[in-house]
Amino acid sequence: MPVPPPERIVELVSDLLANEGYDLEDAVVTAAGKHSTVRLLVDSDSGLGLDEAARLSRLVSEKFDSVSDFGEAPYVLEVTSPGIGRPLTHPRHWRRAQGRKAKIELADETIVARIGELVGDEIRLVVPDRSGPVLRAVPLAEVRRAVVEVEFSPAPLRELELAGGLPDGRVAAGVLPEETGDETDNDDDSDDVNETKVDK
DSSP, X not given: OOOOOHHHHHHHHHHHHHHTTOEEEEEEEEEETTEEEEEXXXXXXXXXXXXXXXXXXXXXXXXXXXXXXXXXXXXXEEEEEOOTTOBXXXXXXXXXXXXOEEEEEESSOEXXXXXXXXXXXXXXXXXXXXXXXXXXXXXXXXXXXXXXXOOSSOOOHHHHXXXXXXXXXXXXXTOOHHHHTOOSOOOOSSSOEEEEEEEO
């Protein structure tokens, strides 16, 4: 019996992860011959550390073992946090990306701005101006697409101040996790952030 489709996996683990304080952002199943890879993209307001990724992997693996859907099909389970380049589509994404730079497409323009605080249904954006960075409020309903951009240097302090700082547990852009003693995020352009694998 093959590994169940993503819809069934979402059904199996969404509540489990929510009870642990995490959101399931996506579930991807990739089949390669008789083996499959089940990748769960998981996030929370404080990110996802390596220890937590390993703990969630164990919980999810136990859940999979408790149902008949998985049968004897071999699979690799990967629990990882979303990487840079994933679209900001929910208010929680904006909240968690506070302090990051993003490319934001509106109806009549595209801007690159630093994400500030989410206030109601408006996002505060730090945009460049002749006299220095300024805040601009944009209704989320007007955003057609937004993606966090990779930054290799730390953000200017004035921009971060206007943005309201970083959410607790998030690492600043251009700073390696080892420099902060935190392993919750990085600026990799893939989804392989804090990945832990379990072979079944």
